[in-house]
Amino acid sequence: MVCFCFLVDQTRQVQRRKPAAGTCSRCGAGACVADMKTATRFCYVPFYWKSWRAIMCTFCGAVIRSYH
Template identity: 65%
Template sequence: MVCFCFLVDQKRKMKASKPAAGMCSRCGLCFCLTAPVKTSTRFCLIPIYCRSWRAIVCSFCGSVLKSYR
């Protein structure tokens, strides 16, 4: 008998942010921010992948409107 158990966790951290012009297409409000984002993926509490990128994020609903490398 084989049993597979996978525990994968992904966290997103935003550092310092600056206001950006525009409106959110999801909620329709004007709370957009430009921020560097760090995404880290963990498998069974061991970090296996980290990526840093810049994104325009709505601070009200949290959706990513545009991402840059």
């Protein structure tokens, strides 16, 4: 059986973001609500998309909370 794992990767894009209440637990910067889109690619060709929303840090990009 051939393993294709190395051909599959994921890219994460922030579609839009707006300020939100809360602070980052890692660096203490402000948080924002971000609409995220994760694309799973096979041989660099996207074949699966997932949209989700997350509270993330505006400074370091850490995901504080996610709503899948």
